[in-house]
Amino acid sequence: MGASFVPITVFTVLWGIVGIVCPIFAPKGPNRGIIQVVLMLTAATCWLFWLCAYMAQMNPLIGPRLSNDTLIWIAHTWGNPLEAGTK
Amino acid sequence: MGAMFRSEEMALCQLFIQPEAAYTSVSELGEAGSVQFRDLNPDVNAFQRKFVNEVRRCDEMERKLRYIEAEVHKDGVHVPEVKEPPRAPNPREIIDLEAHLEKTENEILELSHNAVNLKQNYLELTELKHVLEKTEAFFIAQEEIGMDSLTKSLISDEAGGQQAATRGRLGFVAGVVQRERVPAFERMLWRISRGNVFLRRAELDKPLEDPTSGNEIYKTVFVAFFQGEQLKSRIKKVCTGFHASLYPCPPSNTERQDMVKGVRTRLEDLNMVLNQTRDHRQRVLVSVAKELASWSIMVRKMKAIYHTLNLFNMDVTKKCLIGECWVPTADLPNVQKALADGSNACGSSIPSFLNCIETDEEPPTFNRTNRFTRGFQTLIDSYGVSSYRECNPALYTIITFPFLFAVMFGDLGHGCIMAMFGAWMVLKEVSLAAKKSNNEIWNIFFAGRYIILLMGCFSMYTGLVYNDIFSKSMNIFGSAWFVPYDNETLEKNPSFTLDPKASYINKPYFIGIDPIWQSADNKIIFLNSYKMKLSIIFGVIHMIFGVCMSVVNYNFFKRRYSIILEFVPQIVFLCLLFLYMVFMMFYKWISYSTFATDEAYKQGCAPSVLILFINMMLFSSNEPEPGCKEFMFDSQGTVQRVFVLVALCCIPIMLLGKPLYLLSASKKKHNKPEHSNGSVNQGIEMQEQTDISEAGQTQATPAKPAPHSHEDEPFSEIMIHQAIHTIEYVLSTISHTASYLRLWALSLAHAELSEVLWDMVLAFGLRDPTYVGGIKLYVAFCFWALFTLAILVMMEGLSAFLHTLRLHWVEFMSKFFSGLGYIFQPFCFKTILENNDEE
Numbered sequence: 001m002g003a004s005f006v007p008i009t010v011f012t013v014l015w016g017i018v019g020i021v022c023p024i025f026a027p028k029g030p031n032r033g034i035i036q037v038v039l040m041l042t043a044a045t046c047w048l049f050w051l052c053a054y055m056a057q058m059n060p061l062i063g064p065r066l067s068n069d070t071l072i073w074i075a076h077t078w079g080n081p082l083e084a085g086t087k
Numbered sequence: 088m089g090a091m092f093r094s095e096e097m098a099l100c101q102l103f104i105q106p107e108a109a110y111t112s113v114s115e116l117g118e119a120g121s122v123q124f125r126d127l128n129p130d131v132n133a134f135q136r137k138f139v140n141e142v143r144r145c146d147e148m149e150r151k152l153r154y155i156e157a158e159v160h161k162d163g164v165h166v167p168e169v170k171e172p173p174r175a176p177n178p179r180e181i182i183d184l185e186a187h188l189e190k191t192e193n194e195i196l197e198l199s200h201n202a203v204n205l206k207q208n209y210l211e212l213t214e215l216k217h218v219l220e221k222t223e224a225f226f227i228a229q230e231e232i233g234m235d236s237l238t239k240s241l242i243s244d245e246a247g248g249q250q251a252a253t254r255g256r257l258g259f260v261a262g263v264v265q266r267e268r269v270p271a272f273e274r275m276l277w278r279i280s281r282g283n284v285f286l287r288r289a290e291l292d293k294p295l296e297d298p299t300s301g302n303e304i305y306k307t308v309f310v311a312f313f314q315g316e317q318l319k320s321r322i323k324k325v326c327t328g329f330h331a332s333l334y335p336c337p338p339s340n341t342e343r344q345d346m347v348k349g350v351r352t353r354l355e356d357l358n359m360v361l362n363q364t365r366d367h368r369q370r371v372l373v374s375v376a377k378e379l380a381s382w383s384i385m386v387r388k389m390k391a392i393y394h395t396l397n398l399f400n401m402d403v404t405k406k407c408l409i410g411e412c413w414v415p416t417a418d419l420p421n422v423q424k425a426l427a428d429g430s431n432a433c434g435s436s437i438p439s440f441l442n443c444i445e446t447d448e449e450p451p452t453f454n455r456t457n458r459f460t461r462g463f464q465t466l467i468d469s470y471g472v473s474s475y476r477e478c479n480p481a482l483y484t485i486i487t488f489p490f491l492f493a494v495m496f497g498d499l500g501h502g503c504i505m506a507m508f509g510a511w512m513v514l515k516e517v518s519l520a521a522k523k524s525n526n527e528i529w530n531i532f533f534a535g536r537y538i539i540l541l542m543g544c545f546s547m548y549t550g551l552v553y554n555d556i557f558s559k560s561m562n563i564f565g566s567a568w569f570v571p572y573d574n575e576t577l578e579k580n581p582s583f584t585l586d587p588k589a590s591y592i593n594k595p596y597f598i599g600i601d602p603i604w605q606s607a608d609n610k611i612i613f614l615n616s617y618k619m620k621l622s623i624i625f626g627v628i629h630m631i632f633g634v635c636m637s638v639v640n641y642n643f644f645k646r647r648y649s650i651i652l653e654f655v656p657q658i659v660f661l662c663l664l665f666l667y668m669v670f671m672m673f674y675k676w677i678s679y680s681t682f683a684t685d686e687a688y689k690q691g692c693a694p695s696v697l698i699l700f701i702n703m704m705l706f707s708s709n710e711p712e713p714g715c716k717e718f719m720f721d722s723q724g725t726v727q728r729v730f731v732l733v734a735l736c737c738i739p740i741m742l743l744g745k746p747l748y749l750l751s752a753s754k755k756k757h758n759k760p761e762h763s764n765g766s767v768n769q770g771i772e773m774q775e776q777t778d779i780s781e782a783g784q785t786q787a788t789p790a791k792p793a794p795h796s797h798e799d800e801p802f803s804e805i806m807i808h809q810a811i812h813t814i815e816y817v818l819s820t821i822s823h824t825a826s827y828l829r830l831w832a833l834s835l836a837h838a839e840l841s842e843v844l845w846d847m848v849l850a851f852g853l854r855d856p857t858y859v860g861g862i863k864l865y866v867a868f869c870f871w872a873l874f875t876l877a878i879l880v881m882m883e884g885l886s887a888f889l890h891t892l893r894l895h896w897v898e899f900m901s902k903f904f905s906g907l908g909y910i911f912q913p914f915c916f917k918t919i920l921e922n923n924d925e926e
Contacts, residue, residue, distance in 0.1 A: 030090050050552055055677070056616075
């Protein structure tokens with residue numbers, strides 16, 4: 001399992017607040033129902049959308065194919081521990 | 088429940104209004120705008136209705152207003168807008184208004200008539216002046232010739248006398264003719280006189296004004312010299328034929344000078360008079376223009392009221408007017424109040440009253456919208472107006488529509504542009520709405536401003552998850568991939584495929600797709616697999632949601648048997664086949680890993696979900712790779728077989744369940760038919776007693792048995808309907824699931840297109856590091872920005888919009904929406920005035 005605790009909690013709590021807590025405090029009035037539905041659907045769709053992207057990368061079955069220029073550049077700018085392996 | 092959950096409850100009401108209070112009451116109802124009147128005399132010809140004369144009077148007043156308006160526009164007088172639209176005038180004020188309009192029209196008519204006369208006069212005098220002035224030159228020239236001849240006559244007196252005699256007999260006519268007619272005129276004169284006419288002409292430099300039309304016309308002064316009376320009369324005939332105006336022109340010089348003087352003074356006088364008339368007209372028009380807008384609103388309201396009153400029925404005793412209308416039950420107090428106000432306004436002692444009546448008729452569909460929800464409701468209504476009190480899909484469309492759009496349009500940059508455009512329209516709403524543009528495309532955009540705003544916002548979110556901003560990625564949280572090679576290896580090989588085992592930190596990127604994929608050569612392979620699964624996941628959930636909505640409808644319309652006989656088999660069918668496929672996708676994501684200890688769950692063994700699904704449907708199997716398993720988990724083969732069999736069992740229930748139930752129900756009903764018939768009759772009789780006789784009749788006519796419910800249809804028809812419905816549903820689960828793949832296809836197309844645009848256009852400008860590169864970049868950026876807006880945001884946005892619309896109309900709404908209703912069109916002054924403005 002390549003899942004990490006932090007992002008899953010962060011996003012679930014974030015969209016949970018939007019979709020479950022916020023609707024409880026929706027302003028009273030004729031549009032209360034609409035606001036509640038809007039909030040819940042937003043939270044549900046956005047959470048699931050993020051989750052799919054996250055889960056699709058949890059256990060990568062293929063790796064990216066990159067040219068060596070790009071790899072060198074990545075190693076330098078993204079601060080990977082490439083230097084350790086240099087001659 | 089929410090305000091948009093289903094359409095509002097409507098009541099059919101009868102209005103009983105005193106004739107004297109009718110006008111004011113209907114006026115109040117028009118201001119309130121919450122009743123839809125029904126025509127109670129559909130057989131009566133439009134010319135035989137009760138208030139035809141009043142309508143005619145209104146038409147006449149409208150005509151006058153149009154005339155006045157045209158005059159006001161002709162003079163370029165500004166018509167001020169009305170701030171507060173006036174109410175419809177009282178019947179007493181109508182006569183005043185009518186008289187006032189009559190007076191104003193006559194005044195303007197007289198003024199313009201006078202002005203035309205004066206202008207005609209002025210034109211003639213100007214022409215005369217020009218004739219005198221221009222001919223001066225000819226005559227002077229002629230006199231010079233005369234002088235010549237005089238000098239000659241010193242030599243030969245006889246010859247000179249002869250010439251003088253000839254000259255004495257030379258007659259002439261002077262006048263003015265339109266310039267474009269001159270060549271023809273000249274030719275004609277030449278022909279009739281066989282070349283014996285001498286024509287001199289001079290063009291007028293300044294155009295003259297045509298008194299009736301106000302157009303500019305160019306004219307030419309001419310003098311025709313001739314000999315003999317006969318020729319003169321002929322020339323005059325030609326002149327009238329060519330509409331040339333002839334003017335008297337004295338032959339002697341001094342007389343001419345006097346005449347010119349006289350004409351000039353008269354012209355000056357006339358000019359003064361003309362100016363005064365013009366000022367007067369201006370004053371009149373300005374004072375009229377102030378009132379014009381409110382008058383035309385008043386007249387339009389009056390006309391609308393009389394048209395509405397024509398839909399009413401007269402009581403036999405002629406003591407009250409009866410009207411029928413649909414009213415949302417929530418608005419009944421408003422209507423009551425409007426009626427009370429109406430009868431108070433005319434001081435009527437007997438109040439008008441409202442009586443709700445029972446009916447079998449299908450009431451109109453009325454969804455109360457605000458400016459936020461209106462756009463979404465329009466999207467649904469343009470497919471079909473939902474049946475009365477049916478579940479309203481527009482409520483869910485508010486989010487699902489922008490979301491599905493964003494799945495296809497996902498790009499942070501493009502979404503941002505769209506969201507800013509939407510936000511600008513929303514923030515400037517009031518001032519933009521006041522402008523009232525006639526540009527159709529702009530009006531469509533403006534009406535959908537909240538949709539555009541939400542689509543933009545959701546596109547920004549999906550763009551963030553796709554990690555796409557103008558086709559580039561952002562590495563905010565640190566990529567989950569690293570480079571495990573040393574420099575030497577990197578230099579030797581042109582490209583590498585990173586192995587997840589060696590170069591993946593086993594923690595996915597925090598939000599969305601890892602930025603490393605953006606520059607990978609095999610990006611598409613990865614994104615395709617991800618986006619295809621994504622589309623199927625959302626598609627199946629969307630469809631399941633739609634099927635679940637049908638429960639709400641069955642429950643509300645008291646067709647509970649349909650829940651068991653239609654909904655349950657449908658949802659079971661969908662879940663066992665397609666939700667199971669979604670489950671397999673998630674299971675594959677979780678269980679197959681390079682780090683797996685079990686050999687069967689290593690990356691090389693991961694089975695294709697699609698092939699597993701196809702095998703499941705066809706009961707076939709593939710030989711797995713050595714060391715791998717065919718299925719993802721134990722006993723999956725058995726589970727799948729059971730699922731397919733159960734799903735297949737659902738089809739006969741869908742097909743036969745409802746028809747058989749209805750058949751047995753109708754048999755039960757036939758066992759005790761007297762009771763039900765009796766109760767129906769009783770109901771009608773009861774109402775005839777309570778209502779006034781004529782009202783009872785009108786209501787009895789539409790009380791035919793409405794063929795809405797399936798229960799009255801013969802069995803064969805129900806069976807055919809159900810068969811079609813079942814086949815459609817079963818096939819549609821497959822085709823609609825496939826149809827959701829458009830989410831993937833469009834998203835891929837959008838991402839690829841924006842990448843191509845970057846690589847082909849903007850990258851061309853970025854490559855050159857010299858000064859010339861700056862200019863190149865400037866030009867490249869212009870093109871890139873232009874194409875980004877025109878193709879990626881506008882065209883791609885439009886195509887994604889249409890595909891989203893289809894996904895909602897077909898894939899989502901076909902699961903529960905019948906859409907057999909008709910829209911509620913209340914009698915409302917506001918809409919009437921707006922419609923008039925558009926015309």
